[in-house]
Amino acid sequence: MAFAGRWETETQEGYDAFCKLLGIPDDIIEKGRDYKLITEVIQNGNDFTWTQIYPTNAKVSNKFTIGKESDMETIGGKKFKATVSLDGGKLSVSFPNYHHTSEISGGKLIEVNTLT
Template sequence: MAFAGKWETESQEGYDAFCKLLGIPDDIIEKGRDYKLVTEVTQSGNDFTWTQLYPANAKVTNKFTINKECDMETIGGKKFKATVSMEGDKLSVTFPNYHHTCEVSGGKLIEVSKAGSVGLTRTSRKI
């Protein structure tokens, strides 16, 4: 149940380079750079609901069960099938253009997204 709760972005590393690699327009990158993304997670055993609240009231909610294929959606509205796995204490999933892991370490939610050699690390604190 370590993931459960409400989290707010504290810091990001590699944000600009990662967003550019994914083809996100410069004006959207600018708006999101200092935005305090809020992530809400509910967990019941292996079942998760993961919601991220973006600028301009945009919201993406994905529901998944560990090791079961599910329907997911990106912030850009792209829908895809994926299987979220648990590797040790980390959640791991492959999105269409990148690989994403999440873990709780030192009371912080650490999310790492990688596309080739370009990565984004987002650290969030519980609120």
């Protein structure tokens, strides 16, 4: 499955509830509600560079190899170690407090975050 490309957020379902459960303050939730987040993915086989670009030009970039533990960082600057897996065309990784999956469907990048 090829994830490489530049993807722009089209919709966000459950954004407010997810942010509240993560403890993000209401004023920050309000500012981020209509952001058009850009996700840039460079893929070379099982090696990825996954960059999220926020409207303020803040960036978070994580490099990882499928199946190998990697150093990761959240937008809030929290550093952690995680292993990204690929199963059934979906990338899957656990962040602190939530689990993230990504897949390409209908020519779009679909990302789902679930609290853990």
